C-alpha cells in the first residue's frame with residue numbers, strides 16, 4: 001500500500017473543506033484535498049444550496065445572530081455546570097468539558113469572524129449581495145453569494161487549484177491513522193485501492209444524511225422517510241464523524257435531529273421546497289389538521305411545522321390552497337417544486353384525488369372556515385388574522401378555504417443536514433471525551449455539532465467558511481511551524 005506525506009490533508013470539498021484548503025495554502029502548507037465525488041459532483045450540500053447567510057451587511061452578522069444560536073438548546077442541563085461554561089475553557093471541570101450544550105466561545109467566534117471571512121472569500125472571486133429569497137415573510141436579514149453555493153464550489157475549487165492545492169477526486173477517507181495520542185494521517189480508498197496519506201488532518205466531509213444505517217441508528221425507524229433535500233447530501237455518509245468518534249472524539253449537537261425542510265416528494269429537483277405553508281391549510285392523510293400553519297414569519301417557523309408533518313402517519317401531509325391563496329403575490333417563489341399542483345373544482349373532488357377520507361376532510365375545512373374571523377389580510381407581513389376557537393389554531397393569514405379551483409401539494413420533511421457531529425472548540429480543534437484537544441485533528445462545517453432543536457437559519461454555510469478557514473490555517477501552522485513564525 002502506498003504512503004505519501006504532505007502538510008495538511010483536507011477531507012471534503014464543500015464550503016468547509018475549500019475554505020480550509022485555501023487558508024492552509026495561504027499559510028504556506030502543501031495541501032491535499034480528498035473528495036469522494038467526481039469533480040463534476042464535488043461540493044456535497046454546498047453545490048446545491050443558495051447559501052443564504054444570516055448577515056446584516058458584508059461586515060456584520062444579523063442583529064439576532066448570537067442570541068438565536070445561544071438560545072437553541074434541549075433538555076434541562078445542570079445549572080451549576082452551565083454557569084461554569086461562562087468561564088475560560090481551561091478552568092472547566094471534567095464534567096463541564098463534556099456538557100453537550102451550545103458553546104459560547106464557538107458562537108462568539110462565528111459571529112466575530114463571519115464578516116472578515118466573507119471579505120476573504122471575495123478575494124477568490126465570490127460576490128455577495130442581498131438578493132430576493134424564497135421566503136415571503138422573514139424574521140431576519142440575509143445576504144447570499146451571487147450564483148449560490150455552486151459559485152462558491154466552482155470559484156473556490158478553481159482558486160485552490162490555481163494556487164497548487166492537489167485534489168484527489170473519487171477518493172474516500174476511511175479512517176484516521178494515529179501515532180500515540182495524536183492523529184498522523186488518513187487512510188483513503190480510491191480507484192487504485194487503499195493508500196495512506198500522512199499529515200495534519202482537517203475533516204470537512206459533512207453530516208450523515210446520506211447514510212440510511214446511521215439515520216436509523218440515530219433517528220429511529222422514521223429516519224429513512226427523510227431523504228436528503230438535494231443530490232449532494234447523498235455523498236455525506238458520516239465517515240468523518242465515525243472515524244473521529246472511533247479514536248475517542250466527543251460528540252456535540254443533537255444526534256436525534258436534523259435540519260428539516262418541507263418539500264414535494266414527487267419532485268427530483270434540488271430543494272423542491274414548499275414554503276407557501278402559511279397561506280393554506282395542512283391536512284394529514286386522515287384529512288385532519290394537526291398544526292398551526294402560520295405562527296409567524298415563514299423563515300422562522302417552517303422547520304418546526306415540518307417536524308410536525310414528519311410526525312404524521314407516513315410522514316406526509318397536503319397543503320391545500322384555494323383560488324384566493326393562489327393569488328398571493330409571488331406565491332410561485334415559495335413553491336419550488338417542478339411538479340404541478342393537484343387541482344380540483346370542489347373540496348370533495350380534492351379529497352378523492354388526495355386519497356383522504358372525504359367526510360373527515362369536509363368537516364376539517366368546514367370547521368376551519370367557521371373559525372376564520374374578520375380582519376385585514378396582508379400576506380406580506382405577520383397580519384394577526386387568526387382563527388377563533390379552533391384547535392390547533394391558525395395564528396396568521398387565516399382566510400376561509402372556499403373559492404375553486406383548489407390546489408394541493410404533498411409535503412414531506414427532507415433532511416437538509418444532520419445536527420449531531422464532533423465537538424470542536426473555537427480553534428476548530430477536535431476535542432476528546434475529557435475535553436482535551438486531539439492533536440493533529442481539526443474539523444469544520446456540517447460534521448461539527450452546533451444545533452439542538454431548531455436550526456438558526458442561514459448559519460450553516462457561514463460556520464463551514466469560518467471554521468474551515470480557522471482550522472486550515474492552524475493545521476498549516478502546526479505542520480509548518482517555520483511559516484507560522486514568519487507570518
Ligand SMILES: Cc1cc2nc3c(=O)[nH]c(=O)nc-3n(C[C@H](O)[C@H](O)[C@H](O)COP(=O)(O)OP(=O)(O)OC[C@H]3O[C@@H](n4cnc5c(N)ncnc54)[C@H](O)[C@@H]3O)c2cc1C
Nearest residue numbers: 012014015016036043044045046052173205445446460461
Ligand atoms: C438545498 C440546500 C439548501 C440549503 N440552504 C442553506 C442556506 O440557505 N444557508 C445555509 O447556511 N445553509 C444551507 N444549507 C446547508 C448548507 O448548504 C450545508 O450545511 C453546508 O454547505 C455544508 O458544508 P460542508 O462543507 O460542511 O459540507 P458539504 O458541502 O456537504 O461538503 C462535504 C463534502 O465532503 C465529501 N465527502 C463526504 N464524505 C467523504 C469521505 N468519506 N471522503 C471524502 N470526501 C467525502 C462530499 O462529497 C462533499 O463534497 C442548504 C443545504 C442544501 C442541500
